[in-house]
Amino acid sequence: xxxxxxxxxxxxxxxxxxxxxxxxxxxxxxxxxxxxxxxxxxxxxxxxxxxxxxxxxxxxxxxxxxxxxxxxxxxxxxxxxxxxxxxxxxxxxxxxxxxxxxxxxxxxxxxxxxxxxxxxxxxxxxxxxxxxxxxxxxxxxxxxxxxxxxxxxxxxxxxxxxxxxxxxxxxxxxxxxxxxxxxxxxxxxxxxxxxxxxxxxxxxxxxxxxxxxxxxxxxxxxxxxxxxxxxxxxxxxxxxxxxxxxxxxxxxxxxxxxxxxxxxxxxxxxxxxxxxxxxxxxxxxxxxxxxxxxxxxxxxxxxxxxxxxxxxxxxxxxxxxxxxxxxxxxxxxxxxxxxxxxxxxxxxxxxxxxxxxxxxxxxxxxxxxxxxxxxxxxxxxxxxxxxxxxxxxxxxxxxxxxxxxxxxxxxxxxxxxxxxxxxxxxxxxxxxxxxxxxxxxxxxxxxxxxxxxxxxxxxxxxxxxxxxxxxxxxxxxxxxxxxxxxxxxxxxxxxxxxxxxxxxxxxxxxxxxxxxxxxxxxxxxxxxxxxxxxxxxxxxxxxxxxxxxxxxxxxxxxxxxxxxxxxxxxxxxxxxxxxxxxxxxxxxxxxxxxxxxxxxxxxxxxxxxxxxxxxxxxxxxxxxxxxxxxxxxxxxxxxxxxxxxxxxxxxxxxxxxxxxxxxxxxxxxxxxxxxxxxxxxxxxxxxxxxxxxxxxxxxxxxxxxxxxxxxxxxxxxxxxxxxxxxxxxxxxxxxxxxxxxxxxxxxxxxxxx
DNA sequence: ATAGGGTTAG
Numbered sequence: 001x002x003x004x005x006x007x008x009x010x011x012x013x014x015x016x017x018x019x020x021x022x023x024x025x026x027x028x029x030x031x032x033x034x035x036x037x038x039x040x041x042x043x044x045x046x047x048x049x050x051x052x053x054x055x056x057x058x059x060x061x062x063x064x065x066x067x068x069x070x071x072x073x074x075x076x077x078x079x080x081x082x083x084x085x086x087x088x089x090x091x092x093x094x095x096x097x098x099x100x101x102x103x104x105x106x107x108x109x110x111x112x113x114x115x116x117x118x119x120x121x122x123x124x125x126x127x128x129x130x131x132x133x134x135x136x137x138x139x140x141x142x143x144x145x146x147x148x149x150x151x152x153x154x155x156x157x158x159x160x161x162x163x164x165x166x167x168x169x170x171x172x173x174x175x176x177x178x179x180x181x182x183x184x185x186x187x188x189x190x191x192x193x194x195x196x197x198x199x200x201x202x203x204x205x206x207x208x209x210x211x212x213x214x215x216x217x218x219x220x221x222x223x224x225x226x227x228x229x230x231x232x233x234x235x236x237x238x239x240x241x242x243x244x245x246x247x248x249x250x251x252x253x254x255x256x257x258x259x260x261x262x263x264x265x266x267x268x269x270x271x272x273x274x275x276x277x278x279x280x281x282x283x284x285x286x287x288x289x290x291x292x293x294x295x296x297x298x299x300x301x302x303x304x305x306x307x308x309x310x311x312x313x314x315x316x317x318x319x320x321x322x323x324x325x326x327x328x329x330x331x332x333x334x335x336x337x338x339x340x341x342x343x344x345x346x347x348x349x350x351x352x353x354x355x356x357x358x359x360x361x362x363x364x365x366x367x368x369x370x371x372x373x374x375x376x377x378x379x380x381x382x383x384x385x386x387x388x389x390x391x392x393x394x395x396x397x398x399x400x401x402x403x404x405x406x407x408x409x410x411x412x413x414x415x416x417x418x419x420x421x422x423x424x425x426x427x428x429x430x431x432x433x434x435x436x437x438x439x440x441x442x443x444x445x446x447x448x449x450x451x452x453x454x455x456x457x458x459x460x461x462x463x464x465x466x467x468x469x470x471x472x473x474x475x476x477x478x479x480x481x482x483x484x485x486x487x488x489x490x491x492x493x494x495x496x497x498x499x500x501x502x503x504x505x506x507x508x509x510x511x512x513x514x515x516x517x518x519x520x521x522x523x524x525x526x527x528x529x530x531x532x533x534x535x536x537x538x539x540x541x542x543x544x545x546x547x548x549x550x551x552x553x554x555x556x557x558x559x560x561x562x563x564x565x566x567x568x569x570x571x572x573x574x575x576x577x578x579x580x581x582x583x584x585x586x587x588x589x590x591x592x593x594x595x596x597x598x599x600x601x602x603x604x605x606x607x608x609x610x611x612x613x614x615x616x617x618x619x620x621x622x623x624x625x626x627x628x629x630x631x632x633x634x635x636x637x638x639x640x641x642x643x644x645x646x647x648x649x650x651x652x653x654x655x656x657x658x659x660x661x662x663x664x665x666x667x668x669x670x671x672x673x674x675x676x677x678x679x680x681x682x683x684x685x686x687x688x689x690x691x692x693x694x695x696x697x698x699x700x701x702x703x704x705x706x707x708x709x710x711x712x713x714x715x716x717x718x719x720x721x722x723x724x725x726x727x728x729x730x731x732x733x734x735x736x737x738x739x740x741x742x743x744x745x746x747x748x749x750x751x752x753x
Numbered sequence: 754a755t756a757g758g759g760t761t762a763g
Contacts, residue, residue: 052754085754092755117755152756187757218758225759253759260760288760319761326762347761354762385763417763 051076055085061097064089083108084115091122098122113139113147121153129162133170146173148182155188163195183213190216194223214240214248221254225261233258234267247271249280256289260296268293288316295324315341319348326355331364344375350383353390362390363630366399379406381413388421395707395734396625397429420448427456430705430732430739447478455487460739461748463495482514489523493530494738496752501527518544522551529559530752534568550576550583557589566597584615585710591670603670622686623707626697633689635681642693649692654683657722665715687716687733691723694731703730711735711753721745 051071058064068086071077077086083104090101101122105111111119116139123132136154139146151174158167171189179185186209193202206220217240224232237255240247247255252271259268272290275282282290287310294303303324307317318341325334334355341348349372356365369387372379379387384403391400404422407414419442426435439445439453450473457466470488473480480488485508492501505524508514516524521544528537537556541548553575560569573590576583587610594603609615619634631640640646654662666678673681682688687708694704704723712720712735720731725745733740741748 081754088754114754121755147755149755156757184756191758213757215757220758222758248758250759257760283759285760290760292760314760316761323762345761350762357763380762382762389763415763421763 051082052085055089058089058093060095061090061100064096064100080108080112084112084118087115088118091118091125096122096125098126098128110142111144113144113150116144117147117149117153120150121156124153124157127157127159129158133162133166136170146177146179148179148184151179151182151185152188155192158192158195160195160197163192167192167196167198183209183216187213187215187219190219190223194219194226197227199223199227199229211243212245214245214251217245218248218250218254221251221258225254225257228261230258230261234262234264237267237271246278247274247280249275249283249286252280253286253289256286256293260289260293263297265294265297265299268297284310284312284314284317288314288320291317292320292323295320296327298324298328300324300328315343315345315348318344319351322348322355323351326351326358329359331355331359331361344377346372346377346380346383349375349377350380350386353383353386357386357389360393362393365390366394366396366630378410379412381415381418384412385417385421388418388425392421392425392428394623394625394630395429395705396628396630397426397431397705398625398628400425400429402628416442416444416446416449420446420452423449423452423456427452427460428734430460430734430741432456432460432462445476445478447473447481447484450476450478451481451484451487454484455490458487458491458494459737461494461741461750463491463497466491467497467500480508480512480514482508482517482520485512485514485516486519486523489520489527493523493527494749494753496531498527498531498533518546518549518552521548522555525552525555526559529556530562532563534559534563534565538568548575550579553579554586557586561589561593561596564593564597566593566599566602569593582615584618587615588617588670592668595670596667607670618710620686621709622690624690624694624705626694631690631693633686633693635686635689636684637686637689640689640693642696645696646689646692649696650683650688653688653692653695653719653723656726657719660722660726662719662722665718668714682713682715685713685716687712688719691720691731695723695727695729701728703732705732705734707734709736711737712740717747717751717753721747 055067058067071082076082087101087104090096090098105115105119108115116135120132120135123135132154174180174185186205190202190205202223206216209216220236221233233255252274255271256268259271287306291303291306303321307321310317318337321337322334334352338352353365353368384407387403388400407418419438422438423435426438435456442449454466454469457469488504489501508516521540524540525537528540537559541552541556553572557569557572560572569590573586576586591603591606622633624631664679664682666675666682669678669681671681687706690706691704712733720733720742723729724731724742731742738753
């Protein structure tokens with residue numbers, strides 16, 4: 001009668017559903033249960049009610065089969081209510097068997113809408129959503145009309161794919177059958193559209209509803225939370241309060257979850273008050289949500305109080321506490337709770353790994369990851385992002401590569417976050433080609449993807465490619481943000497493209513409405529200063545709309561070092577020390593400059609101030625990864641187990657290089673010592689130790705990758721160039737700001753750094 | 754005879 005859009009094609013049902021045949025298994029009958037059945041039929045021989053109440057208490061398929069066989073023997077099965085209830089058990093009970101249900105269902109000549117509804121519900125329960133839809137279509141074909149229950153059952157538990165595939169069409173059916181004003185159906189539709197990501201359609205249905213059922217509101221909150229639109233949840237909750245709809249525990253959980261994300265303690269507390277005022281019985285989920293909200297807002301005392309009074313705690317409760325501390329940068333406190341939890345899942349492990357990342361304790365993050373693997377907890381996409389970040393910071397390419405293989409082999413969800421982290425990891429480990437490969441294989445790219453690639457190309461010395469990438473990004477209609485522009489300016493700086501830099505700096509405001517911040521001014525000062533325009537760089541600083549910070553002055557100081565301008569350096573250093581009196585590296589840099597300018601009196605004076613103030617040079621530290629293990633060296637290090645071999649190799653290296661024309665460059669050594677001692681001070685620099693270690697422990701032709709915490713010194717730069725030539729090795733050194741790719745005697749930075 | 758909405762990490 002109703003012209004329904006039945007475009008969903010229906011294959012013969014025997015192809016999809018099990019072949020019908022009713023077989024009752026022979027099994028041992030529990031004597032107690034048998035007695036219960038006898039009693040049930042004896043006590044009321046003419047009624048089937050006792051059997052039905054027995055069905056209500058039925059716990060397993062075994063028991064059900066006994067009831068079933070009993071009903072056949074007694075002839076009760078001919079009563080449709082008994083049949084229906086047996087089917088309903090299989091469809092709704094957590095241990096119910098849908099194959100069994102179907103065999104019975106298939107024997108019924110004209111199943112009622114109740115039975116159809118249950119079959120639909122059953123297939124959704126066991127996640128066979130397509131079978132549920134097919135059942136529904138079958139029902140229509142056999143001229144049975146859906147009722148109020150049909151659509152909630154049908155739509156419930158859809159996966160996203162199924163919802164996208166069938167959602168709209170089923171919505172049409174709802175309207176045509178006239179159930180669009182049923183609040184249960186509306187709620188089901190809202191949930192279904194939220195699942196598809198069609199939050200606006202969901203909101204439309206919500207707006208059409210009478211809005212006096214709390215579940216309708218909850219469904220919307222849930223949808224907004226799922227879409228990470230937490231502010232919408234907050235706004236809608238305020239509207240619900242105005243309307244006087246009373247919240248339930250579910251409402252409170254959803255609102256608290258949004259407040260945790262928004263770090264909105266006020267609304268969070270208000271939600272908390274409803275628990276007492278509305279006499280909502282606190283359950284585990286609600287208590288977890290409360291703990292998490294307070295922890296996320298930094299209120300660890302309150303969080304711990306709730307946590308402490310909980311009767312039951314699960315891994316989510318512990319995770320809330322751990323992440324609370326992690327967010328406050330208190331990794332050690334987080335670890336205390338982490339260690340106390342006996343049953344840790346991958347979320348808790350990842351949260352703790354993330355805790356170390358937040359405070360730049362990357363090696364501990366990797367150590368914990370190894371423990372996680374030993375505990376046989378599988379990493380997921382969140383974990384691999386954290387580990388890739390640690391690899392990026394440590395320059396641990398081998399482990400990073402291993403993670404990539406792991407992702408592919410174990411089918412870890414390869415989402416945009418993972419792609420971005422892979423690009424970052426490859427770039428920060430100096431392997432731009434592999435980063436580009438990941439980039440080109442990514443089906444979706446966001447501004448972070450492009451920015452990672454632009455910054456990555458820039459720090460690896462591919463300025464032109466970085467700028468080309470930037471114009472491609474604009475062509476792809478992705479809006480750059482302030483970080484993208486840092487990458488763009490950085491590309492200009494590292495390749496000395498002064499004019500381009502000026503152009504992009506101007507363009508960020510005019511084209512994209514991004515006001516330059518301190519970082520951008522720092523880039524400009526760097527760009528102009530390094531290119532020798534020191535005065536212009538100073539002008540830029542003087543004309544900044546905000547107070548110049550130590551990064552900006554630091555950029556000028558760095559330029560003064562390159563161009564050996566001691567006077568301007570003194571001024572820049574003074575400015576930095578006013579902002580940041582304990583900045584040891586400023587003193588060191590100024591020492592370098594005095595030494596390079598042969599201003600020994602100034603140098604001695606400064607050294608005295610440093611001694612008086614107890615200012616020490618940040619020890620230079622180099623890391624090299626070998627067979628998945630990160631080895632660390634400080635200058636003059638003798639703690640490595642292979643120290644003897646390393647220093648022997650270093651001697652050999654020095655004499656090899658000297659015969660290839662190496663002359664130590666001691667110009668930047670500011671220690672007040674003889675020339676010979678200066679040479680030996682240089683000789684023990686951490687990156688040289690790491691290079692020697694790398695030469696010993698890797699085969700011919702293998703690239704040596706080193707990460708250094710400070711800038712490379714002039715002498716080490718020279719040595720690395722010669723090593724690349726004399727030993728025919730590619731040497732890649734990542735220093736504090738950029739990469740040096742040494743190949744065949746020259747460096748990618750073209751000695752411009 | 755059968756209904757709906759929930760917590761944790763990049």
